[in-house]
Amino acid sequence: MDLELSEEQRLIVETVRKFVRNEIAPLEADLDPDATELEPIDFERLVAQTKEMGFYGLDIPAAYGGPDIDIVTRTLMAIEMAQHRAGLYTPCYGVFGGAGLAQLFEANDDQKERYLFPTLRGERHGFFGLTEPSGGSDPARAIQTVAVKDGDDWVLNGSKIFISEADRADYGIVFARTDAAKGRAGITCFLIDAGMPGFHVRRVVHTLRSTHYATELQFEDLRVPAGNVLGEVNKGFAIANDRLSRQRIPYSAGCIGVATKAQEMAIAYAKQRETFGDLLATRQGVQWMIVDNEIDIRTSRWLTLAAADKARRGVPFRTEAAMCKLVATEAGGRVVDRAMQIHGGYGMTKDLPLERWYREIRIRRIGEGPSEVQRLIMARDLLGGSFH
Ligand SMILES: Cc1cc2nc3c(=O)[nH]c(=O)nc-3n(C[C@H](O)[C@H](O)[C@H](O)COP(=O)(O)OP(=O)(O)OC[C@H]3O[C@@H](n4cnc5c(N)ncnc54)[C@H](O)[C@@H]3O)c2cc1C
Structure with missing residues (x-):
């Protein structure tokens, strides 16, 4: 067991840190505080740089042209990549590229040609449609969207809510009930094209996130060819679950990144701001906030790296992923909150990134499964399957 970074990891972390500080953060000075995109000219320039560094398409498996960096190192990188104003939800404004929807790697060859490869080339964008108004x-x-077989097609009827950026997507992964009697064993995963008749984006749902659109979707006799079933009929829920478990590690890393930067800012400010004739850093009330921040950050960091290490070794990591998600999202919120308190009135302004992190990190205790559900997952693993 080695808690130190390897020499290679140290160099990679240092490179990403410099990139964020020298290339990304300065651009934010001229962007709207709620921006989620860079100017195209900056975006192209920085993509060329990440390609040059060999870091582009980080999460793409090596077999599909990714840079083959293990998940522990990618987690360390994700912690660095979040350390700027838009970093929680748009780390480095996407200049490191994305792998798209992880489920697509389970697609058949025809589906990979139509959905996966264009996504990896950045030509098509997908949404992930699981949540429904029923929960x-x-x-x-809760899933009430139904899919009924009709000849060679499936016909979908139902709705989805809170689906991120489906209004801008070319296609989506949608989960629907194909066998009413079977609960989780009666759900199938479909690939839907946004242009298919019967697919409607009913409205945009505004949330705490900056310039981001969650959507409500409606499917009305939406006809989907049988060739667009992802995986096997009635086995879609396993696809959803696997994705959610894996996603919890980078989700946690983003919160740790933001908390780390908030703590750095709080320490710097406490060392230069005077009240009542002395520096904030001399006040025990402030010192304790800084110490509590550090405990929150380190606890989150080690739990998240432990989950990543298990994932890297190919051993079950569901409990660890749930634990790091629960701890990092809640601890991250506390750290940002304390950092704002130390900054006083300045902490409330959009001159600093704290207010944006404060809003956006609140979603993290709900998104990808609320804290209570993470506890439920861990309880099932600890107590055994029959106690739920
Ligand atoms: C900004 C944003 C973006 C999103 N993007 C997507 C997306 O792209 N795709 C997608 O499919 N979904 C997305 N979601 C949906 C998100 O995953 C759900 O909101 C989340 O899973 C919770 O579901 P719910 O809102 O229906 O809450 P409910 O399931 O109704 O639960 C409400 C609350 O009850 C509590 N609770 C639930 N179960 C238990 C229990 N067993 N014990 C104790 N307490 C419990 C929790 O506190 C929970 O927050 C997004 C949500 C937001 C806010």
Whole structure:
């Protein structure tokens, strides 16, 4: 067991840190505080740089042209990549490229040609449609969208809510009930094109996130060819679950990144701001906030790296992923909150990134499964399957 970074990891972390500080953060000075995109000219320039560094398409498996960096190192990189104003939800404004929807790697060859490869080339964008108005914590029971077989097609009717950026997507992964009697064993995953008749984006739902659009979707006799079933009929829920577990590690890393930067800012400010004739850093009330921040950050960091290490070794990591998600999202919120308190009135302004992190990190205790659901997952693993 080695808690130190390897020499290679140290160099990679240092390179990403410099990139964020020298290339990304300065651009934010001229961007709207709620921006989620760079100017195209800056975006292209920085993509060329990440390609040059060999870091482009980080999460793409090596077999598909990714840079073959293990998940522990990618987690360390994700912690660095979040350390700027838009970093929680748009780390480095996407200049490191993305792998798209992880489920597509399970697609058949024809589906990979139509969806996966264009996504990896940045030509097509997909959404992930699981949550419904009837509930997202327990989708296996809550899903009411139905798909009925009709000849060679499936016909979908139902709705989805909170689906991120489906209004801008070319296609989506949608989960629907194909066997009413079977609960989680009666859900199938479909690939839907945004242009298919019967697919409607009913409205945009505004949330705490900056310039981001969650959407409500409606499917009305939406006809989907059988060739667009992803995986096997009635086995879609396993696809959703696997994705959610894996996603919890980078989700946690983003919160740790933001918390780390907030702590750095809080320490610097406490060392230069005077009240009542002395520096804030001399006040025990402030010192304790800084110490509590550090405990929150380190706890989150080690739990998240432990989850990543298990994922890297190919051993089960569901409990670890749930634990790091729960701890990092809640601890990150506390750290940002304390950093704002130390900054006083300046902490409330859009001159600093704290207010944006404060808003956006609140979603993290709900998104990808609320804290209570993470506890439920861990309880099932600890107590055994029969106690739920
Ligand atoms: C900005 C944003 C973007 C999103 N993007 C997507 C997306 O792209 N795709 C997608 O499919 N979904 C997306 N979601 C949906 C998100 O995953 C759900 O909101 C989340 O899973 C919770 O579902 P719910 O809102 O229906 O809450 P519910 O399931 O109704 O639960 C409400 C609350 O009850 C509590 N609770 C639930 N179960 C238990 C329990 N067993 N014990 C104790 N307490 C419990 C929790 O506190 C929970 O927050 C997004 C949500 C937001 C806010």
